Amino acid sequence: MTVPDWFSLGAVNTFLAIAGPALATCLLLGVGGAILQTTTQVREAALGFVPKVIGLLVLVALGGGMMLRFAENYTTHVFQSIPEIVHAHASR
Template identity: 35%
Template sequence: MDAQQVFTFGQQALLMLLMVAAPILIVVLVVGVVISVLQAATQINEATLSFVPKILAAVATLALAGPWMITQLVEYLRRMLLAIPGAVG
């Protein structure tokens, strides 16, 4: 296994990480911004007001995008395991 293959595997792993984490991160970011704007407009500074909607949004996103995320991770792992003989030999 040469350095180019190691960098390629690392790059693919980081891309997979970003692709799988993106839906939850984007939804939580949007919910956080909306709640922050509402808090600024109403001048209500309650910590649970921003925490609970983010958790609910993350759980809902995980419920909706979870099967896709698991499928992507399983396919990536399958590709990596099938690439081991070619990388070693």
């Protein structure tokens, strides 16, 4: 069965729109926390964990709606295209 090009590209774009900001936030806060721990020589696990959790909560509060709309639009498009994909496959 041949999958339409928009299907794979849309899945990758949706993944990047949802996971990308969270991964970037954790990366930046993790590097910042590691630099802080190295410079102050404080070895506390909470210094690496708490800023990431707070950053993700802020991210979800500010951009969660946008991320959810992106996933909703892609999912709606996929479900609306099922008859077209099935019909194209059945006519072969």
